[in-house]
Amino acid sequence: MRNTARLLIACPDTRGIVAAVAGFIAEHGGNLLDADQHTDKDHGEFFMRAAIERPGFGLTPDTFASAWEPVARRFRMDWRIFWGEPVKRMAVVVSRQLHCLSDLLWRWRSGELDVDIPLIVSNHPDAAGLARDAGVPFECCPVSPQNKPAQEGRVLGLLADAKVDYVVLARYMQILSGDFIARYPNAIINIHHSFLPAFAGGSPYQQAYDRGVKMIGATSHYVTERLDAGPIIAQEAVPTSHRDTVEDLIRKGRDLERIVLARAVRLHIDDKILVSQNKTVVFD
Amino acid sequence: MRNTARLLIACPDTRGIVAAVAGFIAEHGGNLLDADQHTDKDHGEFFMRAAIERPGFGLTPDTFASAWEPVARRFRMDWRIFWGEPVKRMAVVVSRQLHCLSDLLWRWRSGELDVDIPLIVSNHPDAAGLARDAGVPFECCPVSPQNKPAQEGRVLGLLADAKVDYVVLARYMQILSGDFIARYPNAIINIHHSFLPAFAGGSPYQQAYDRGVKMIGATSHYVTERLDAGPIIAQEAVPTSHRDTVEDLIRKGRDLERIVLARAVRLHIDDKILVSQNKTVVFD
Amino acid sequence: MRNTARLLIACPDTRGIVAAVAGFIAEHGGNLLDADQHTDKDHGEFFMRAAIERPGFGLTPDTFASAWEPVARRFRMDWRIFWGEPVKRMAVVVSRQLHCLSDLLWRWRSGELDVDIPLIVSNHPDAAGLARDAGVPFECCPVSPQNKPAQEGRVLGLLADAKVDYVVLARYMQILSGDFIARYPNAIINIHHSFLPAFAGGSPYQQAYDRGVKMIGATSHYVTERLDAGPIIAQEAVPTSHRDTVEDLIRKGRDLERIVLARAVRLHIDDKILVSQNKTVVFD
């Protein structure tokens, strides 16, 4: 994906958008590798993702915006473009459950996730070993009811210093403040260990056990101010039975969480997610 | 299953229960085809289902209880036995969505569900044709805010006259009163068109669409007084995407509902479900 | 979908195809509802499906070809267009297992499948009742080793008389001749009751049972001369266990077969399938 530019567009739905976008790209010598679109008929909104092969494309990060502006203006587009390189910078924030972090690091080291990971942050020291093995700087920022705002400030400072583009909460058991979230709009990916909107909040496996459900799930979503209510990126579920204890649910859930979070991270890296009206359009 | 007796047991957990049950059956010449058990450690409760081949078994519906009583008393068992024949009598209650009814009737006519269906009831006339094609008596009992108690009384009368053992709500869009439910404890099977506890109540597909979930589900459960909160028997889920309209969710959901409801009915027919603490133990 | 024209394109991969297609449509006042494309890099082949809203589109079945020809010629396109109306004409061919036929008829009658079904053919009389209930002409064409070519000729005659566009083998347990298949290229949809390529040929559930697999599947595919080896349209699988007898696998498989076949039929109706190199591109 490194030599692929990704152009993301949202605009009012009308005729001729695809023709205009594809025409513009062709005009500048670009090879359109992929072009997904979606129309939200409820809100009359049009979404598009165009993947353009960079070799041969006559525009660059420096020249694109001015060439593109007339098209964007004509269709009143909300748009962004990502150039594939440099790759995104991702921070991982965890508490004491490390299976998601471990999994992300493994995928990253084996080349499956094409990102930089300049920082791992935790409110506990447990992840230090994993971070060291992976050669990623680790910062422990303990949190308590007393120091919460200060701790968040410190974490935000670390994220800023590491110049991260987005943040993955790989089982971070703290609720972020609105101010924190506002700094990374649609750029904080959380994994919630339930099939949202069922079992939002704390101890979802215990809740699932108490309710006696026959499947459990996991949900990755962008974090918004409303707890566990942000735009859902990916979900998955597996069967359970009366034989499963809470511990069994936790164990089964770990596999779900790893897979669902990795899928969301991968989609985010490839710029395949657009957000609108608290929902995602996922061009996979 | 017709020549198989099913003995269902719930009692305080202790040593020697399986030995006592299996010993009793062997003593009376019974061949134990299947013996599932489960211990709920939270509540110290033991559950067992024993399937006994009737040919060769020295006990009958007339003689079983008195022979069995000493064992039952010793372990303070709550128990029931089903003899396979005559088969259960099932009523189906529907509103205007007929895919679940149609599916149940198909499975019944093709021999997949070994029950009698002496009655189909609806608050609308739409199901009359399906009932007639299947040769099942159909009763239309229209309901309105005004006549609700009277209508329920009429339905209960029809169920009693038809001597049904249990009731399947195959998309009946009415809330039953506590009195109605109390007449068929753990014997009213509902299909709810969501992955409960998510999207309880009305219009779950619309709710799912509005929330932007990436999977939808269906849930069959026994009906209790608390709406959509009874013991869950079976659940299933399928992926969805931003491309799915509410109509697409409804269409995908129909396939889920049919399969999940049929599974629950089948388990109920085979006496594979025990209920305790608002959860099911499903010996499948 | 009735007022939607679907343009299917396959051509050598090069730059500017999407721009040319979308430009052409925009030029003629067409609203592009959907435009999926795919590049098969192994063979340098490009595939596209464009869905065009008919209201407002300046071209008609009579005028499209001549206007479109220059674009098609420029990119050496293999193309077809479907206008949504009149709807496709589908024949269903069965033997004695009727669950797939019954399911297709139900979906059709409830409006889920927007087709005409002018003919049901079987080598056995069993489906006559279902056909009659649905108001579809039924023809019984018994087959024996002796009359096989003559029987195929008769079936082909019935299909021709009924002017069907495609044929669904909804569990037809006969092998069609090459001549028969050649009359409906990529227009005969079969359901095979296994997870192909595992268990091709006869008695796949018995084969699955004998092998002791832990999942069974179903596969819908276009029929080609090589038995059970045509382009796969859809597949699905469900878990099994050592407890499942062959009869259990057959029962579980029925649900799979119905769903997988219905999915394939639906994709075919909506012109969402392109075939190349014995594989399908499914724009879903």
Next chain:
Amino acid sequence: MRNTARLLIACPDTRGIVAAVAGFIAEHGGNLLDADQHTDKDHGEFFMRAAIERPGFGLTPDTFASAWEPVARRFRMDWRIFWGEPVKRMAVVVSRQLHCLSDLLWRWRSGELDVDIPLIVSNHPDAAGLARDAGVPFECCPVSPQNKPAQEGRVLGLLADAKVDYVVLARYMQILSGDFIARYPNAIINIHHSFLPAFAGGSPYQQAYDRGVKMIGATSHYVTERLDAGPIIAQEAVPTSHRDTVEDLIRKGRDLERIVLARAVRLHIDDKILVSQNKTVVFD
């Protein structure tokens, strides 16, 4: 599971087996935690797994056999008992693909797999780092067409020295000789990266890609002399599409392989698998 004894039984099917087994356990003060059974009607064979709480059970590894012998003889039982402690000793054998090894080690270190891992063997040096991080002895035994028997001898020697109870082939891309396999009957677990019996042999993802399947799978099985044809323990499958390259299938498959192999290992550790007639009975 450490203070749980697991008694595995296979014998000709007859009446009274469960009563005799449960009676024997009760007689010796044992608490029967779980008792699964299965009858293979095709071969008239009965299988049972009894899990007995060790505290309170009057028999020990030293005294069990002589007390039990009369029961075993009466029913002509093939039986084994595992006492939970000491835990099993597992060797992992790999080639260059390390995702399964990494996953097993992670599960082991996090306490999910209650085994000892005294040895990792590979025909390549790549796994040395992972082994070292996990504190497990690693041996590199390169293999070539010339040294194959000698290499196998060396590996067998290492396994013997490490006193392993069973061997996990976590993507070992070599075919073992019949002599090797005979040393560990039903004690070598392989992960094959396809939905067996489809795509046995080499390059299954390439085969799946070439065939154009719409799902891929993974299969864990015990290794027997017939390549990829041993008793299947677990299988799982996920959807694919025409968009998936071979590399995408490999990536998706990695997640499947990890989960399916871990499930098989877990079942093996808990003595939940019986093998008969080249099939498994899995008491899960």
